[in-house]
Amino acid sequence: MLRMDNKTISNLLEETASLLEIGGGDSFRIRSYRRGAESIEQATSQLTEIATGEDAVKKLLEIPGIGKAMAAHVVEIASTGRLGFRDELLAKYTPSILELLKLPGMGPKTVALLWDAQEIGDIDALEAAAKAGKLDDLPRFGKKLVEKILKGIEDYRRHSGRFRIDVVDNAATELTRALLKIPGIDTVTPAGSLRRGRETAGDLDLLVTGPSCEESLSAATAEKVADLDGIASIMAQGNNKVSFLLQNGLQVDVRLLPRSSYGAALQYFTGSKTHNVALRQRALKSGYTLNEYALARVADNSIVGAATELEIYSALGLDWIPPELRENLGELDAAEQRKLPKLIEQKDVRGDLHMHTTATDGHNTIREMAEAAAERGYEYIAITDHSKNLAMTNGLDDRSAINHVHHIRQVDKEMAGRIRVLAGIEVDILSDGSLDLSDSVLAEMEIVISSVHTLFNQPAEEMTARILRAIENPHTRILGHPTGRLLLRREPFSFDLEAVLQKCAELGVAVEHNATPERLDLRDRDLRLAHELGCKIVIDTDAHQTTSLGNIRFGILQMRRAWLTPSNVLNTLPLKKLLTSLRPKR
DNA sequence: GCCGTTTTCGGCCCGACTGTTTTCAGTCG
Secondary structure (H helix, E strand, O other): OOOOHHHHHHHHHHHHHHHHHOOOOOHHHHHHHHHOOOOOOHOOOHHHHHHOOOOHHHHHHOOOOOOHHHHHHHHHHHHOOOOOHHHHHOOOOOOOOOOOOOOOOOOOOHHHHHHHHOOHHHHHHHHEEEEOOOOOOOOOOHHHHHHHHHHHHHHHOOOOOOOEHHHHHHHHHHHHHHHHHOOOOOEEOOHHHHOOOOOOOOOEEEEEHHHOOOOOHHHHHHHHHHOOOEEEEEEEEOOOOEEEOOOOEEEEEEOOOOOHHHHHHHHHOOOOOHHHHHHHHHHHOOOEEEOOOOOEOOOOOOEEEOOOHHHHHHHHHOOOOHHHHOOOHHHHHHOOOOOOOOOOOHHHEEEEEOOOOOOOOOOOOOHHHHHHHHHOOOEEEEEEEOOOOOOOHHHHHHHHHHHHHHHHHHHHHHHHOEEEEEEEEEEEEEHHHHHHHHHHHHHHEEEEEEEHHOOOOOOHHHHHHHHHHHOOOOOEEEEEEOOOOOOOOOOOOOOOHHHHHHHHHHHHOOOEEEOHHHOOOOOOOHHHHHHHHOOOEEOOOOOOOOOHOOOOOOHHHHHHHHHHHHHHHHOOOOHHHHHHHHHOOO
């Protein structure tokens, strides 16, 4: 069957929206295409399957933002891989015209103008025209705009795309420290994707308040912000906002805000866009208008809430909504009905179930790992070194695995109840779907992680079948690295994740979510899917050294975005309960 | 194009910044 993921469908609709925009189409129609694209990207089910199955249109219409026309588009894309309407629109231009929209300051009107006047339809042509002075005669094209375009092209080529959350978080930490040194700034809060805990961010929003941010002083404060060390170039500077690029290409927006409206600004700039639109629509229905300064009555403009987010959500009849949930995926209804979940927190985690030692490719001994975990206040850990198939890591064969279990038991005794050390293994899935240690050895261990991470490139169907067989193996208690992250860079590496998660839920096999920022095993959307399917989740670090233990902050953020509570995550349970909640031993 | 305690037509979120305008259009978030 044609493989077409939701992101691809969503992209085609998004491109159609942009093309309509360039063509000067109705703005509300354009918004509909965008909304449809967003809904599809956020959908947890595979739309290709729905769109090629029975009652396709009826099921598609249940998705918010999808109407008759959009449903027909989705069906067309799922069956042919193309969207005729988009191709039709694009035929008027050159295919690369959509890339122009990615340049800063280039919107649909400008792209249309460039095409109509000079048939400029790609970045190279734009650069050539700008350098040759051919743009100077166009309306609105002054010297500054041409310079801005050339600079934008340079930046785009040097860096395009999103940044990993830990990179953005580090930048936020450093900038916060610097900003707090400016006299009269006393609070700095990162907003945007970072506050919502997304796995990547396109830019960094920092909200700043304090006496120096009040109206009469903010322009002077903005000057000081623009003078900070580490800024590569200033993109825009006003009285209340400074935008700049860091050396690594990350764009930072610093906003100076009066204390009195800090809550409204925090709400506004935290987003997401779709959450905010829904919230503002809700405000209007209740006779309020909401902007970044306040929630106010439409009738007389009197302010109802502005200083804190809580005031605003409360006035709208809602519980305060954690930023990680603000994606317009049902959180507003839940907040109204006082049914928001009590999300998992870092302090709920009682142990780590996946770690390596010097027996294979780790850097510390069993004892050292146990001591470090005990210091963190953990109640238990599992030592899960590699099995023999991963020869490059000195993987354990049957005999050395049994020896290793003895060592683990010995350390467990030595720890004298300060922490429980469980015996485990991260076992490889072989080409026929079997595991590479014998049953009698696996039976000696509490934690058997069957790991996808060494599977080689195979057609998706074969890969799926292999993983399903490994899950069916009665010794498998945890599915390790469920998205095969170690091979993600080798294209194509794909299998039917939904079928795999389904099987895990069915057989009571827990699904691993590795929590370190460079190794987030499941994207937040995949985690949501796992949760919806009823999978038990385990969070851990795949720690290869003591310093990696407990490095789970970003993984927890992902889990919160998936609406997970402590009861959904196995290693928040006390040891006894954990062991009875894992798939029963045969 | 979507949607509906404003239901089958008539709405659809909002303000700052920029560059080029002397009153505003376009872009962005």
